Amino acid sequence: MEENRFADKVVVITGGGSGIGAAAAYRFAREGATVIIAGRTGSTLEAAVAAAPTGSKISTRVADVSDESAVTALIKEVTEAYGRLDVLVNNAGIGAPGTVEHTDTATWRRVFAVDADGVFFASRAALPHLRRVGGCIVNVGSVSGLGGDWGLAAYNAAKGALVNLTNAMALDHGHEGVRVNAVHPSLTRTPMAAPLFDNAEALAGFRRRIPMQRPAEPAEVADVIAFLAGPDARFVNGAHIPVDGGLSASSGQPRMF
Template identity: 75%
Template sequence: MSESRFTDRVVVVTGGGSGIGAATVDRFGREGATVISVGRSEDKLKRAAAEAAAGSTVVPRVTDVSDEAAVNALIASVVEDFGRLDVLVNNAAIAVPGTVEQLDTASWRQVFDADVDGVFFASRAALPHLRRVGGCIVNVGSVSGLGADWGMAAYNSAKGAVVNLTNAMALDHARDGVRVNAVHPSLTRTSVASFVTDNAEMLGAFEERIAMGRAAEPSEVASVIAFLASEDASFVNGAHIPVDGGLRASSGQPRMF
């Protein structure tokens, strides 16, 4: 791992207080970036910042990404305080289970507010600043946006929207010098996924389907995010990288031999 790919770079990571977001904050910090870690819980943000690698520059900022005015103010303040913005990682998201029949309107809107509107608001605010420096956006989608799950209609729909929003931005802004890509994790060992990872039977069902036979670690997703944000990916635009241990390599049929 290069220790200096992001020296003098300013990176905003939404949902930075835990899980993939916290691992991404840590990864960019280790590689020399000034990282603005964004989330709704000040306690989580401060705890994650304290756990980042020694010598890292991590700045917690409490912001609800579904609040348009707050996101605009956040991006403006980052540029004012640090003089630039090089990378935006749209990671913040929530999930509410339920089929279309089971979901109420408030739950449907709550998921789209965080998972889709948050990406739109942050990207729109960031783009003028990213354009000035040839920066990039990395969206954290999900394999659940590339295909559906039982009982997750809102989350599947929202993450599916992130897939095509990534495509649209990759087309619209590439000639302005801004690359836009996405990573799509499968089961990852985070607190949000603990209802799976702490349930031996459910975890076993996932491990049976994932070719590598295990869940991802948050740091493994963060490393792909960092690659997409780096000059190592300078001609990668509009890409969707599953970080799924081979889950999507399957035809979907059960193991026969």
């Protein structure tokens, strides 16, 4: 790992209190960044800071990404406090089981409010500041946005929206020096996925489908986020990188031999 690659850089990570968000915060901090993690629960954010590597420059802001005014205020506060914004990681996300027929309107709206609206609100507020410094956005999507799942209609639709929003922003803002890319994990060992890890049958099914035969660790996704935000990816724009152990390499057909 190259040391201090993000020295003097300011990074905002939504959903930064646990899982992939916290792992990304630690990765950026180890490389010299000043990191601001945002989330809905102050105690969760503080616990993430307490677990950070020694010497990390990580601070917290309580904000719900589905609240337009809160997200706008978050970006304004950060840029006023630190004088710049170099990287926005749109990581906050939620899921909910259900087919279209069995998803109520409130659940549908809530999933979209966090997984799609939150990305829109944060990106819109951040873009003028990113433009000034040649910064970038990394969106955390899901393989569920690249293809469908059984019984996850709202999550599939919202993460699918994130995919094409990433494409649109890459087209609209690449010429302004702002790169926009996305990572798409499969099953990752996070609090959001905890119910799956408690389900032996579901976990076995994932192991059968993932060529590497295991879920991802949050740090493995964070490493790809850091790559996309760093100088080695300076000509990468509009990219979608599955971080899925080879899951999406399959045609979808069952194993035949």
